[in-house]
Amino acid sequence: MGYMSQTIVSHNSQESEPIRFNRPSMLGVGTMVWLSSELMFFSGLFAAYFTLRSGAKGPWPPAGIKLDVLQSGIFTLILVMSSVTMQKAVFEAEHGRRKSAIRWIVLTLTMGGSFVANQVVEWTHVAFSASTNAFGSLFFIMTGLHGLHVILGLVGMLFLIVRLAGRTNDPGELPVIQSLSYYWHFVDVVWIALYSVLFLTH
Amino acid sequence: MTIAEERSDLSHDEGGHEHDHGGPRGIYLWLTSTDHKVIGKSYMYTSLIFMLIAGAMAMIIRAQLTGPNNHLVSQQTYNELFTIHGSMMLYLFAGPFAFGGFANYILPLQIGAPDMAFPRLNALSYWLFVTGGITMLSGFFTSGGAAAFGWVSYAPLSSYSNSPGAGPDLWIVAIALTGFSGIFTAVNLITTAFYLRAPGLTMFRLPIFTWNMIVTGMLILIAFPILTAAMIMLYADRHFGAHFFTVSGGGSPVMWQNLFWFFGHPEVYILALPYFGIVSEVIPVFSRKPIFGYKGLVFATLAIAGLSTGVWAHHMFTTGTVLLPFFSALSLLIAVPTGVKVFTWIATMWGGDIEFKTPMLFVIGFLFTFVMGGVTGVMLAAPPIDFAVHDTYFVVAHFHQVLAGTAVFGGFAGFFYWYPKLTGRMYRESLGKLQFLMAFVGFSLTFFPQYLIGLRGMPRRVPVYLVSDHVTFLNQLSTVGAFLTGASFVVWLINMWISWKKPVAAGDNPWDGHTLEWATSSPPPHHNFVSLPPIRSARPLWDANHPEHADYKSHGLEVRDHEVKK
Amino acid sequence: MSIFNFVKERHRGRKGLALAALAIVLSSCSSTFGGYKGATTQGQSEASLYQGFMITGIVVAGITFLGLFYVLVRFRRRKGTNRIPAQRHSNLPVEVIYTVIPVLIVIGLFVFTVRSENKITQVSSNPNVSVDITAFQWGWRFTYSNGVSIVSQGANYPQLVLPANETTKVTLVSQDVVHGFYIPAFNFSRYALPGVTNYFDFTPTNTGTYVGRCSALCGLYHGEMLFSVRVVTPTQFQSWLTQQKAA
Numbered sequence A: 001m002g003y004m005s006q007t008i009v010s011h012n013s014q015e016s017e018p019i020r021f022n023r024p025s026m027l028g029v030g031t032m033v034w035l036s037s038e039l040m041f042f043s044g045l046f047a048a049y050f051t052l053r054s055g056a057k058g059p060w061p062p063a064g065i066k067l068d069v070l071q072s073g074i075f076t077l078i079l080v081m082s083s084v085t086m087q088k089a090v091f092e093a094e095h096g097r098r099k100s101a102i103r104w105i106v107l108t109l110t111m112g113g114s115f116v117a118n119q120v121v122e123w124t125h126v127a128f129s130a131s132t133n134a135f136g137s138l139f140f141i142m143t144g145l146h147g148l149h150v151i152l153g154l155v156g157m158l159f160l161i162v163r164l165a166g167r168t169n170d171p172g173e174l175p176v177i178q179s180l181s182y183y184w185h186f187v188d189v190v191w192i193a194l195y196s197v198l199f200l201t202h
Numbered sequence B: 001m002t003i004a005e006e007r008s009d010l011s012h013d014e015g016g017h018e019h020d021h022g023g024p025r026g027i028y029l030w031l032t033s034t035d036h037k038v039i040g041k042s043y044m045y046t047s048l049i050f051m052l053i054a055g056a057m058a059m060i061i062r063a064q065l066t067g068p069n070n071h072l073v074s075q076q077t078y079n080e081l082f083t084i085h086g087s088m089m090l091y092l093f094a095g096p097f098a099f100g101g102f103a104n105y106i107l108p109l110q111i112g113a114p115d116m117a118f119p120r121l122n123a124l125s126y127w128l129f130v131t132g133g134i135t136m137l138s139g140f141f142t143s144g145g146a147a148a149f150g151w152v153s154y155a156p157l158s159s160y161s162n163s164p165g166a167g168p169d170l171w172i173v174a175i176a177l178t179g180f181s182g183i184f185t186a187v188n189l190i191t192t193a194f195y196l197r198a199p200g201l202t203m204f205r206l207p208i209f210t211w212n213m214i215v216t217g218m219l220i221l222i223a224f225p226i227l228t229a230a231m232i233m234l235y236a237d238r239h240f241g242a243h244f245f246t247v248s249g250g251g252s253p254v255m256w257q258n259l260f261w262f263f264g265h266p267e268v269y270i271l272a273l274p275y276f277g278i279v280s281e282v283i284p285v286f287s288r289k290p291i292f293g294y295k296g297l298v299f300a301t302l303a304i305a306g307l308s309t310g311v312w313a314h315h316m317f318t319t320g321t322v323l324l325p326f327f328s329a330l331s332l333l334i335a336v337p338t339g340v341k342v343f344t345w346i347a348t349m350w351g352g353d354i355e356f357k358t359p360m361l362f363v364i365g366f367l368f369t370f371v372m373g374g375v376t377g378v379m380l381a382a383p384p385i386d387f388a389v390h391d392t393y394f395v396v397a398h399f400h401q402v403l404a405g406t407a408v409f410g411g412f413a414g415f416f417y418w419y420p421k422l423t424g425r426m427y428r429e430s431l432g433k434l435q436f437l438m439a440f441v442g443f444s445l446t447f448f449p450q451y452l453i454g455l456r457g458m459p460r461r462v463p464v465y466l467v468s469d470h471v472t473f474l475n476q477l478s479t480v481g482a483f484l485t486g487a488s489f490v491v492w493l494i495n496m497w498i499s500w501k502k503p504v505a506a507g508d509n510p511w512d513g514h515t516l517e518w519a520t521s522s523p524p525p526h527h528n529f530v531s532l533p534p535i536r537s538a539r540p541l542w543d544a545n546h547p548e549h550a551d552y553k554s555h556g557l558e559v560r561d562h563e564v565k566k
Numbered sequence C: 001m002s003i004f005n006f007v008k009e010r011h012r013g014r015k016g017l018a019l020a021a022l023a024i025v026l027s028s029c030s031s032t033f034g035g036y037k038g039a040t041t042q043g044q045s046e047a048s049l050y051q052g053f054m055i056t057g058i059v060v061a062g063i064t065f066l067g068l069f070y071v072l073v074r075f076r077r078r079k080g081t082n083r084i085p086a087q088r089h090s091n092l093p094v095e096v097i098y099t100v101i102p103v104l105i106v107i108g109l110f111v112f113t114v115r116s117e118n119k120i121t122q123v124s125s126n127p128n129v130s131v132d133i134t135a136f137q138w139g140w141r142f143t144y145s146n147g148v149s150i151v152s153q154g155a156n157y158p159q160l161v162l163p164a165n166e167t168t169k170v171t172l173v174s175q176d177v178v179h180g181f182y183i184p185a186f187n188f189s190r191y192a193l194p195g196v197t198n199y200f201d202f203t204p205t206n207t208g209t210y211v212g213r214c215s216a217l218c219g220l221y222h223g224e225m226l227f228s229v230r231v232v233t234p235t236q237f238q239s240w241l242t243q244q245k246a247a
């Protein structure tokens, strides 16, 4: 690593003193900068949503569009809770408790995975498609691109688990888990907004 | 404690100097390197090749327009040519040349960093860019031809039924790829500038070039994702029957224009700001003065960036769907910070000791051409005037003057300025000056007549016009100018060839530079610096080389100046 | 003595310069700077706005370039010298001046822009004539309120007939992609958009025949999507309209 990268105050895996950096890691800064572009990406989708909604001739969502608000609501709650478990994993890792961190990540992974599974079920059960009307297009594009982000996060978690289970003196590990947690929180927050505009407008 | 001491441990674990000689060379180096200097150079050369290709297309366009009813190319081919000419010049030349090339090479050096924050991501950016470029060009080899809907790709002309075939799809993919490339570079540059600055280099001591790259990066993070989103929607419309832009399914074609221009206008400043940065480096060095009004320049840059996100609908005045006074007012206002920049540059030269080397000549070409284009841009910002000349050659002339002013004149100013840094060699001054002269005369001859052509009512994107339009002679002048410009690039190629075959050593700091990139050898070693001068102002190297005129000695200079006057 | 002469010379030079500048400005007031005078009242409003912008542009660019030129000549490096100039970093009053003056110019430009724009975009509630215009790939249909309809046929460009000194209200739509309804001599263009209806007025002031064309790229034959406009006297217009109705 470069000469100016973070200085690690202490890195002792048995120690319960939290391992912190004197400032956010370079990877963390990079992740936050990148997430700002992700924010704009979803803003573009929301802009499309509100434009088409305001231009809609009939009711919104159009007649014939039915979504299971409750079921998706439950999985929304699960996804939001997975942010909490992810953060717990970060705390554990910061205290050098890697085994525990792995367990929390596995839990997060399961919750995120169940969210994706629900989405797959939903996609195959709704009575409309992307070509039905503008709402259908928006629904599939928005949930689809969000789902892709969730899947990307899950893949990241898999790699993280492998890394946490491996070499003990790995200085790059903590920045990676912190950065993934930023990403995960971001994906969750975006979903709350998506859920509100796509499901709660009935 | 000197910085050199602080750095010494670095050369141990990174191998420092020696690394250079043991590492890969030639093609293999190009393919695998994660060194910001190698990637920066690759970006520059690749984008310049794209520029030549796109320029060659412009030559065909101009040849077609020498007469009112020429049949050099078919209508379809003509539409493909200007679409790819525009797309390549913007996405594959003007942007990557500065933001991928100069920024990559120079920014880490200017802030005293050993490399970019994420070297492998940097290599990924470059390869995405190359892939995008090849993808775009490959459209010409599909049976239906390349995309032919203009670089703006207006819906519903870009729908599958109106533009069938693989060419348009390749274009969409190409834009998405270069978009990701730009976003990753932006992330990388911003993180580098925030994180890897040498000790003592505070934000308000950053070279203006670096500042401009940071702001450009922010604009990219704001604008490009919107384009990516729009491209995904367009692709979904084309292939999954989605209804984002089709009226029948509840979509809105005008929404495409809004999304596109929300990206498109910031994009033109993404293309301009890096070159403003280059100009802000060249002028002080060749005037032997610090930049005048440093903070004003930084705030002007930020103001331009801020305003440029709120003016997009000035491209849509004639749609009848936008709030004219709002977008007109903001567009007019951009003239103010841009003017601040222009006056700042002139004030920097004021009282200086100006040396007319090739980079400085290109800067003068930039100033003239850009201000001309800017002033006509202000006219376009008035909706009534825009009603009269929208989508005519008046607009074509406007944007070529601003774009060529920045990307070509600003770009070549930077190219010649940093050529010794990149290669350790000197170009031939007389050939450089000849190139400037031909390019300057050529560009002016190409684009001044186009204002008149537009005012007489010739629309853009047409391969034929009427004899009764009285634009034939003006079009011929324009074509002559275009070929003169084309020839100027041949002079450039000759210059490069000679400098390559018969190298003349340039020395590490041939221009008496001010900023850190000149504080190391030319070209720099693998991790850039063996030692750094102390950084106590925005011009550390000037301070080191001219201790009696050092900037840090004149802190609070404004106050002292007044005292002297009394 | 000689110095005195020199100063006088310089003063005369300045006066001459000022006079020349004045002459340019005055003569520009009658020039249209390459643009059309505008064959409608709306177009004339545009023409005078354009004139104002052009004069402002000449003055602004002129001052900028004079300054640039002066600096380049005055502060060029002389042969054989090696001088380190005064290292001036900033000068607040100067910076304020070159920020505030452009702000004032811009405000002025904006005020005139809004005035002209309101005139041009105003749509009359009781026009003398109404025409529905439909753009399609690659032609035009002009439909008058009495049902008369003129449409592109093959290589024959359609003609839009308008009465002089009367207000015609145009309703513009597109059947397929985006087109641009553009009459250069009227200094006016407006997009024909699918899914959007646009309204605007023309009040032609001169009789004559003008070229009209599609300005927005609309596919393969965009370059040949022309039409013509014939402005006639109101009586001629009425007789033309009844004649067409009969035919």
Ligand code: HEA
Binding pocket: B152, B268, B269, B271, B272, B314, B315, B331, B332, B334, B335, B336, B338, B339, B340, B342, B370, B371, B372, B373, B374, B375, B377, B378, B379, B380, B381, B382, B386, B389, B390, B391, B395, B398, B399, B402, B403, B406, C060, C061, C064, C101, C102, C103, C105, C106
């Ligand atoms: C580098 C790229 C670049 C830059 C910097 C600019 C700068 C500006 N542009 Fe331009 N523009 C384009 C690239 C650029 N443009 C492109 C590519 C298109 C066409 C896209 C397409 O349709 O294909 C376009 C089109 C375009 C349009 C739409 C025209 C149409 O399609 O009908 C408009 C309308 O408002 C406009 C306005 C402006 C303005 C007000 C500025 C201002 O920022 C200019 C500011 C600069 C100055 C004014 C000069 C210096 C200032 C002074 C000396 C101070 C004093 C001046 C005054 C007080 C007036 N531009």
Ligand code: HEA
Binding pocket: B051, B052, B053, B054, B055, B056, B058, B059, B061, B062, B082, B083, B085, B086, B087, B089, B090, B093, B094, B149, B150, B151, B152, B396, B400, B403, B404, B407, B408, B446, B459, B460, B461, B462, B463, B482, B485, B486, B487, B489, B490
């Ligand atoms: C940075 C941007 C940039 C630059 C530098 C240029 C440079 C040039 N452009 Fe381009 N242009 C655009 C961006 C740019 N353009 C855009 C965005 C459009 C709009 C597209 C659209 O409508 O969608 C456009 C459209 C456009 C048109 C309008 C087409 C139409 O609407 O019908 C014309 C017409 O004259 C034109 C001409 C030229 C010319 C003559 C040059 C010259 O300056 C070029 C100089 C010549 C060279 C650089 C070539 C040198 C070549 C050689 C030496 C041969 C060697 C060759 C090889 C090795 C392969 N351009």
Ligand code: CUA
Binding pocket: C135, C136, C138, C178, C179, C180, C214, C215, C216, C217, C218, C219, C221, C222, C223, C225
């Ligand atoms: Cu219709 Cu161009």
Ligand SMILES: [Cu+2]
Binding pocket: B264, B265, B268, B311, B312, B314, B315
């Ligand atoms: Cu713009």
